[in-house]
Amino acid sequence: MRVLALDTATPDTVVGLLSGDGPVAERRHVPTPGERPGHVEELLGLAQALLAEAGLSWPDVDRIGVGIGPGTFTGLRIGVASARALAQAAGAELVPVSTLEALSAGAGLADRAVLACLDARRGEAFVAAWLGGARLLAPAAVPPGELGALAGGLRTDPGGPRPLAAGDGAIRFREQLEPAGFEVPADGSPLHRVRADALCRLALAATPVAREALVPEYVRAPDAVPKRSGTAPGTAS
Amino acid sequence: MAGLLAPGDLVLALETSCDDTCAAVVSGAGEIRANVISSQEIHDAYGGVVPEVASRRHLDLVNVVVDDALRRAGAGLGDVALVAATQGPGLVGALLVGLASAKGLAAARELPFAPVDHLQGHVAASFLGPDALEPPFVCLVASGGHTFLARVDDHASFTVLGATLDDAAGEAFDKGARLLGLPYPGGPHLERLARDGDRSAFAFPIAARVQGLDFSFSGVKTALLYAIRDLGPEDAAARAADLAASYQHAIVEALAQRVERALAQTGLDRLAIGGGVAANGPLRERLAGVAARVAVPPRELCTDNAAMIASAARWVPPQPFPSYLGLDVYPTGARDL
Numbered sequence: 001m002r003v004l005a006l007d008t009a010t011p012d013t014v015v016g017l018l019s020g021d022g023p024v025a026e027r028r029h030v031p032t033p034g035e036r037p038g039h040v041e042e043l044l045g046l047a048q049a050l051l052a053e054a055g056l057s058w059p060d061v062d063r064i065g066v067g068i069g070p071g072t073f074t075g076l077r078i079g080v081a082s083a084r085a086l087a088q089a090a091g092a093e094l095v096p097v098s099t100l101e102a103l104s105a106g107a108g109l110a111d112r113a114v115l116a117c118l119d120a121r122r123g124e125a126f127v128a129a130w131l132g133g134a135r136l137l138a139p140a141a142v143p144p145g146e147l148g149a150l151a152g153g154l155r156t157d158p159g160g161p162r163p164l165a166a167g168d169g170a171i172r173f174r175e176q177l178e179p180a181g182f183e184v185p186a187d188g189s190p191l192h193r194v195r196a197d198a199l200c201r202l203a204l205a206a207t208p209v210a211r212e213a214l215v216p217e218y219v220r221a222p223d224a225v226p227k228r229s230g231t232a233p234g235t236a237s
Numbered sequence: 238m239a240g241l242l243a244p245g246d247l248v249l250a251l252e253t254s255c256d257d258t259c260a261a262v263v264s265g266a267g268e269i270r271a272n273v274i275s276s277q278e279i280h281d282a283y284g285g286v287v288p289e290v291a292s293r294r295h296l297d298l299v300n301v302v303v304d305d306a307l308r309r310a311g312a313g314l315g316d317v318a319l320v321a322a323t324q325g326p327g328l329v330g331a332l333l334v335g336l337a338s339a340k341g342l343a344a345a346r347e348l349p350f351a352p353v354d355h356l357q358g359h360v361a362a363s364f365l366g367p368d369a370l371e372p373p374f375v376c377l378v379a380s381g382g383h384t385f386l387a388r389v390d391d392h393a394s395f396t397v398l399g400a401t402l403d404d405a406a407g408e409a410f411d412k413g414a415r416l417l418g419l420p421y422p423g424g425p426h427l428e429r430l431a432r433d434g435d436r437s438a439f440a441f442p443i444a445a446r447v448q449g450l451d452f453s454f455s456g457v458k459t460a461l462l463y464a465i466r467d468l469g470p471e472d473a474a475a476r477a478a479d480l481a482a483s484y485q486h487a488i489v490e491a492l493a494q495r496v497e498r499a500l501a502q503t504g505l506d507r508l509a510i511g512g513g514v515a516a517n518g519p520l521r522e523r524l525a526g527v528a529a530r531v532a533v534p535p536r537e538l539c540t541d542n543a544a545m546i547a548s549a550a551r552w553v554p555p556q557p558f559p560s561y562l563g564l565d566v567y568p569t570g571a572r573d574l
C-alpha cells in the first residue's frame with residue numbers, strides 16, 4: 001500500500017511517502033524564526049516532489065494520512081482541505097492521524113511515557129501522552145502551571161525512567177516540565193518535530209474514514225460569543 | 238465570449254472569501270451549468286461574520302458543495318478543463334479553505350489553475366446570464382464588503398473610478414438596521430420595514446461633502462443615530478418605518494448620484510450593477526432609467542457566488558500544473574475597495 005502522510009499542525013510543513021517495504025521518504029519545510037508557516041505555499045509542492053521522486057502520480061496513492069492536530073487552526077484546515085480535495089479528485093482513502101500521537105510515537109520509546117506538548121499560543125500548551133501504543137492522556141489545552149502536575153500520572157514505576165516531553169511546547173515550557181520530573185531533550189533535538197515516518201506508520205495502521213469525518217481536532221472553540229437577538233421597534237422577520 | 242478557453246470547456250470554480258461556501262461550473266462560452274451557494278446562517282447568532290466560525294464552516298461544506306455543483310452540471314472532474322478559486326481579497330482563513338481545496342482538486346488531475354480576484358469576479362458577473370453586457374460599460378459593485386464604481390473596458394480588468402472612504406454600502410444597511418433594532422443581516426429587514434415608511438420624513442445627508450466619485454456612509458449612520466436619540470425610544474419605535482425609509486433613501490441616492498456622474502464623465506451609456514446591495518428594490522428602481530442599458534444580474538449572481546469567479550477565470554491566463562502549487566491568498570486590505 002502506498003501511503004502519503006502530511007502534517008500542518010505545527011509551523012513545519014511535513015510530508016512523507018511510504019511505498020512498499022522501503023523507508024519512509026520525508027520532505028519538510030521549516031520556517032525561519034519570525035517567518036510565517038509555509039503550509040499553503042509548500043504542502044502540495046513537497047508532496048509533488050516526493051511523488052515525482054518515486055515515479056508516482058496522485059492516482060497511485062492508495063491512502064492519505066492527515067495530521068489533524070491539535071495545532072494552529074489555519075494550518076489544520078489547509079492540511080485537511082488539501083487532503084480531502086486530493087482524495088476527491090484522485091480516489092485515495094483518508095485517515096486521520098493525531099499530530100500529538102505522531103510526535104509521541106516519533107520518540108520511539110516503548111519503556112516510558114512520552115508527553116507530546118505543542119505551543120498552543122495564548123500562554124497554553126496542547127498536550128497528550130502515550131506509553132507504547134496506549135494513550136494515557138487525551139489531547140487538551142492546558143496552562144503552563146498545570147503541566148508539572150501531569151508528570152505524576154505518567155510515571156507508572158517510581159524507580160523507572162522519567163517520562164519524556166517532546167514538541168515545541170516542551171521547549172517553551174521546559175522550566176515547568178523539568179522540575180516536575182520530565183526529561184526534555186535539547187532544543188535542537190529532532191524529537192521535538194513531527195516526523196514523516198511516525199505519520200506514515202500511524203496512517204498505515206489507522207482505519208479509513210468518510211471524507212466529511214476527516215476534521216481537525218481543534219480542542220478549542222472559536223473566540224466568539226453568540227449575541228442575544230435584538231427585540232426592537234418594528235422587527236419584521 | 239469564451240475568453241481564453243474553447244466555448245465548450247468547463248471551468249470549476251470555488252469562492253470562500255467571506256461566509257458563503259460556493260462552487261460553480263461554467264462553460265467557456267459563459268453558460269452557467271451549476272451555481273451552488275451554501276449560506277452560513279450560523280453567523281446571524283453572532284450579529285456578524287466571525288472569521289474563525291466562517292472558516293470552520295467552509296471546511297465542513299466545501300467538498301459537498303463541489304460534489305453538488307458537478308452533479309447539477311451533469312459533469313465529473315474528468316470533464317473539467319480549468320479549476321479556479323478566489324485568491325483575495327477576503328478573510329484569510331476562509332480564502333485558504335477554498336484555495337487549498339481548489340489547488341488540491343487541480344493538482345490531483347494535473348489540471349491548469351486560475352487564481353481569481355474577488356472584485357474582478359463581481360465585475361465578471363456582468364458577462365453572464367440573460368442580461369450579459371460586453372465592455373465597455375460602467376459597473377457599480379455594492380455589498381457588505383465592498384463599494385466601488387469601475388470603468389470596464391475589457392474582460393480581464395477594470396479601472397476604479399471611485400470607492401467608499403469608510404463603510405461599504407451593505408455595511409451601512411446592516412449598521413442602520415442594528416440601530417433600528419432589526420436582526421442581522423439587516424439589509425433585507427430594513428428594506429422590508431422601509432416599505433411602510435415615508436422616505437422624505439427625515440432628511441439624512443447624502444455624502445454631499447465627498448468629492449468626485451467616492452462614497453462615504455459614516456455621516457448618514459451618525460445622522461440616524463442622532464435622530465433615534467432625539468426621538469426617544471417610544472417615538473423612535475413608532476416611527477421606525479419612516480426612519481428606515483429615509484435612511485435607505487439616503488444610501489440609494491448616494492449610490493445613484495455617483496453612478497449618474499460616472500456615466501456623464503465617461504460618456505458611456507451602459508451600466509451593470511452587482512454585489513448584494515444590487516438586490517435592493519429601491520436601488521434597482523432608481524437606477525432603471527439612468528443609462529441606455531442597465532444590466533442587473535439575477536440575485537444569485539449579485540451576491541457572492543462562484544459562477545462569477547468562473548466567469549472571470551475565463552480571462553485569467555491559466556497556470557499549468559504544477560506551477561500554481563505554491564499560490565497563497567491575499568487578505569482584505571491588500572486591495573481595499
Ligand SMILES: [Zn+2]
Nearest residue numbers: 359380382541
Ligand atoms: Zn463580494
